[in-house]
Each structure stands twice: as structure tokens, then as C-alpha cells.
Amino acid sequence: MPLRGLGALGSHGGFRKQEGQRQRGQGKPTWGLPRTKKRLLWMPLLSAFGCLALYLYGFRILRYLEGAIPMGICPIATTPLLTDKFTGVLRHWARSEVPTCTSWGAPIIWDSTFDPHVAKQEVRRRNLTIGLTVFAVGRYLEKYLERFLKSAEQHFMVGQRVVFYVFTDRPEAVPYMTLGQGRLLRVEPVQRESRWQDVSMARMRVLYEALGGKLGQEADYVFCLDVDQRFTGNFGPEVLADLVAQLHSWHYHWPRWLLPYERDKRSAAALSWGEGDFYYHAALFGGSVAALRKLTAHCALGQQLDRERGIEAVWHDESHLNKFFWLYKPTKLLSPEFCWDPKIGWRTDIHHPRLIWEPKEYALVRN
């Protein structure tokens, strides 16, 4: 439709100009070509221009408009009751345009709603160690791991005791890193699955085992991340809680019925049409060791049951994670600023992205 509109506008404009010139030139057409030929020339030109504009900007405009879909806000009566174990009283008033709490009373952390120093002191006072797990299997290692780790060393839990766990099929290829005091990196070998979907899903079982072993003994809280991203800003203890879920940057404005949950009732990850709170991103989740043991056990079991039935959830581990968070509500949600895709473009509610997606080069890393 817009193309036809543009074409029509073009030919109309050309016609009007011709009329005007004919008057000034006493009836003689000043342009060399007859009117129909000119129209034939202009129409495809303008249509091609319209197509190009739509291709280049149409998608961005749609994304931009999507940002205007209201997300709802936290009821005033609830806000004073909400304090966070790590950051104390949350400044809900600082972000009155976005929801800062869930219906079950969990805070949603946005930029400016917390005082980072309070959480830092709390972690030191409790002498906590924070784990960060990442998988780099196959070509994901060369493509993403070094930048991920360097950015994590720069921005993740700065000044805290941190243990990085890299799970890989080629431990010898993990780049050497100089780490700050109280920070260490462990490399854990894993088997390489042949399908990328299986690599992604196998993380749940591997993490379950690791949390029951050394990782679970060394760390108090753990964050489990995709490797195809990098930290761009301070990612501190304000994100800590018993069970932490990440709002998916592509879906946080969408109405619930549009969210890409697994709908096939045969799958262990299935959610029916009335179910689901938010759509959570599997590229980042975290919590206490005990809570994550429960989460990873649930997802690994769901994936196993599906495999036995010969089915696979639409978004693999992410579908099972969304089912888990529907059944067991997260105690803290992170705004999309904590895992942002810059491809979406500018949004008024995204003030300070702290972790951003790397460009996806599936052809390079997955095949």
C-alpha cells in the first residue's frame, strides 16, 4: 500500500509541475518527453526509492513505535513496601514511566532505581563470592569468549570476590586472562554436542551438576550467561537475589498473548493462553546456589521428558526456563538494560545498557 501511495504522489507531483511550466512557456511543454513517458520514468524510480526507504527504516520505525505500547506501572500502594535485600529501599519514583515491581511483589530493577554502594557494602559485609558461568563450545570460543571475559573483568562485580567458570570442549584454547585480586577463572571441560540446540540445552544439566559440586561450594550467588554478549557498564551486586530473571529486550513491551512461549501441550515447557507473566531471556539468569539447583534440575528434566516424547520446545532451554519462572516466581527482575540488543535502536526507557548482545553470526558459529 505505501508503495502505491508514493507512486501516485510522484506522478501527481510531476503532472502539476508540467502544467505550471506550460502556462509560463505559452503552451509549449518545456520538458523534452511527453507526459505519459515521463510518468513511466518517475513511477518506477519513486517506487524503488520507497522500497529502499521501507527496507532501511521500516523495521526501525516499527520497533520505535513498539516502545510506545504501555507496560503498566507499579501501584503506588505497593511501592513503599518494596525493599530489596541487597539495595535497601528502591527509588521507584525515579522511573515512574516503567513497572518497577511485579504483581507478586518482586522488584524490577531499572537504571536509577537503586544505590549501587548499598549493595556493594552488603556483599562485602556478608563476605560473598559471586560465580559467573559461561559456555564456549565449538566456534563460539574464538568468536566471543575473549571479549566476553575482558568486559566481565572490567564491569562485572568490580571489587568483589568472583569466580568465572568457563565450560568448553577445548580447555587449552581458553585465552589467558589477568584478573584482579580475589577473582579467579576455572575452566571446566564439557562434551561437544553435534547440534547447537543441544549445546544450548545441555547447559542446564551441566550447570545442575556443577552447582552440586565445586562451583556450588565456592560461590554463594551465581549468574549464568550466554557468551555472545559483552558488558558495557557497571554490573554490580544490585542484581543479586535468590532467583533473578531477565526481561527479554525484544519482548518487554509485547502483550502477553503474543509472547513466544511453548504452546504445544505435549511439551513439559507448555504454557496455555492465560499463563505467563513476562517473557524472560535465557541469556542471563541467576540466584542463590540452592535456587539455581532447583531451576536447572527442572529445566533439564523438562528437556529430557520432551526428548523422550520426540519433541523439542520452540525456544529450547528458554521455553523451559519460562515455564519454571511461571511456576516459581523470580524474586528479582532485571530491566532490558541488563541485557540489551542494540539492533532494536533507541528507546526512551533504556537509559544505560550494561550488557549488550554481540551481532549474531550464526552462519559462522553454528554450521
Ligand SMILES: CC(=O)N[C@H]1[C@@H](OP(=O)(O)OP(=O)(O)OC[C@H]2O[C@@H](n3ccc(=O)[nH]c3=O)[C@H](O)[C@@H]2O)O[C@H](CO)[C@H](O)[C@@H]1O
Ligand atoms: C532470542 C533467542 O533467540 N533466544 C534463544 C536463542 O538464543 P541465541 O540465539 O542467543 O543462542 P546462542 O547461539 O547464543 O546459544 C546459546 C549459548 O550456548 C552456547 N553455545 C551454543 C551453541 C554452540 O555451538 N556453542 C556454544 O557455546 C553459547 O554460550 C551461546 O551463547 O537460542 C537459544 C538456544 O536455543 C535459546 O533458546 C535462547 O533463548
Ligand SMILES: [Mn+2]
Ligand atoms: Mn545468545
